[in-house]
Amino acid sequence: MASASLSPDTNDSRIGVLPDHLIQHMSEAGQITATQPYVDGQVQPASLDLRLGLRAWRVRASFLAGAGNKVADRLGEFEMHEIALTPGIVLEKGCVYVVELMEGLNLPDDITAVTNAKSSTGRLDLLTRVVTDGGAEFDRIPAGYSGPLYAEICPRSFSVLVRPGMRLNQIRFRQGQSVLSDDDLRAIHAADRLVSGDALISDGLGFSVDLKPDSGNLVGFRAKPHSGVIDLDNIAHYDPADYWEPIHTNDGRIILDPGAFYILVSREAVTIPPNCAAEMAPYLAMVGEFRVHYAGFFDPGFGHSSAGGAGSRGVLEVRCHEAPFVLEHGQVVGRLVYEKMASEPETLYGAGIASNYQGQGLKLSKHFKPLG
Numbered sequence: 001m002a003s004a005s006l007s008p009d010t011n012d013s014r015i016g017v018l019p020d021h022l023i024q025h026m027s028e029a030g031q032i033t034a035t036q037p038y039v040d041g042q043v044q045p046a047s048l049d050l051r052l053g054l055r056a057w058r059v060r061a062s063f064l065a066g067a068g069n070k071v072a073d074r075l076g077e078f079e080m081h082e083i084a085l086t087p088g089i090v091l092e093k094g095c096v097y098v099v100e101l102m103e104g105l106n107l108p109d110d111i112t113a114v115t116n117a118k119s120s121t122g123r124l125d126l127l128t129r130v131v132t133d134g135g136a137e138f139d140r141i142p143a144g145y146s147g148p149l150y151a152e153i154c155p156r157s158f159s160v161l162v163r164p165g166m167r168l169n170q171i172r173f174r175q176g177q178s179v180l181s182d183d184d185l186r187a188i189h190a191a192d193r194l195v196s197g198d199a200l201i202s203d204g205l206g207f208s209v210d211l212k213p214d215s216g217n218l219v220g221f222r223a224k225p226h227s228g229v230i231d232l233d234n235i236a237h238y239d240p241a242d243y244w245e246p247i248h249t250n251d252g253r254i255i256l257d258p259g260a261f262y263i264l265v266s267r268e269a270v271t272i273p274p275n276c277a278a279e280m281a282p283y284l285a286m287v288g289e290f291r292v293h294y295a296g297f298f299d300p301g302f303g304h305s306s307a308g309g310a311g312s313r314g315v316l317e318v319r320c321h322e323a324p325f326v327l328e329h330g331q332v333v334g335r336l337v338y339e340k341m342a343s344e345p346e347t348l349y350g351a352g353i354a355s356n357y358q359g360q361g362l363k364l365s366k367h368f369k370p371l372g
Contacts, residue, residue: 017174018111036165045349056089057098088163130169197267203335210264238367247262263364266334
């Protein structure tokens with residue numbers, strides 16, 4: 001049975017994305033369950049990090065449970081073998097795994113949830129999605145859901161070493177319809193600039209790719225096809241040259257190779273005001289030759305001067321599809337969909353919490369040594 005709404009206990013009937021203190025309340029009310037106590041930094045300004053549990057299954061193919069089915073029952077159809085994550089296991093490039101998570105849900109009837117890969121996960125090209133009992137789609141969890149959570153993980157560029165408790169994805173909770181309209185965005189931009197330069201507002205805030213940097217001609221990186229294992233606990237540890245090929249251009253364009261994975265950066269600096277949250281989404285589905293891998297949520301305070309983030313740009317995780325594609329400077333490649341917060345979080349992104357990407361430009365994941 002679904003738990004009671006947040007409203008009676010918090011006297012909060014506001015609509016929007018739930019902030020850190022209401023996520024804590026959900027945990028205390030049993031609407032979020034966990035097999036282990038939370039760790040420092042797990043509750044983010046507008047999301048909760050999800051932790052890998054003790055067991056994983058190597059499966060033949062990606063799957064959804066489907067209406068009326070449990071993930072545990074469907075595993076019997078697709079699993080190749082079960083694996084214990086303790087003390088640590090390598091998830092091999094090109095393979096598909098299902099991992100139980102330490103967190104579960106007993107959502108109220110008026111709270112939905114959405115999950116997404118964390119920024120560092122996306123920058124390693126780890127396809128990571130949440131699967132639920134009865135689920136008909138990845139990463140979307142309906143109001144009233146009660147049950148376990150699983151992560152489907154498919155490393156696509158690098159094999160990775162994982163352990164129980166690692167946090168590869170995160171969950172965001174919503175009460176009601178929280179997406180801001182284009183008119184709302186224009187009003188916010190007029191009062192508190194959302195982006196450097198002109199604002200392209202159409203079903204969200206559009207952003208483009210930077211292939212003409214202010215200095216030098218380094219515009220991005222392409223993942224090398226035959227690299228070593230990355231231990232996800234190792235921070236600022238790996239030499240980028242062992243895993244990435246730098247991409248240089250002097251003419252403001254590059255050609256994307258089919259099947260290759262790139263790290264690029266947006267031309268614009270973006271801002272998420274304290275009373276908003278955002279999510280990266282494809283700009284135009286009809287541009288079918290490439291896509292921006294929209295990993296991670298943008299939390300309140302990202303890029304905002306009040307949280308020490310003025311000038312933060314969006315890092316773009318780009319994968320090319322069937323044919324080579326010419327990507328040119330200033331080409332619009334994605335959009336930020338803004339949502340209102342139910343209330344402002346107690347802590348903003350980059351202000352008093354471990355935020356690896358505040359004030360960022362072109363930047364690899366936190367596992368690599370800083371660029372010289």
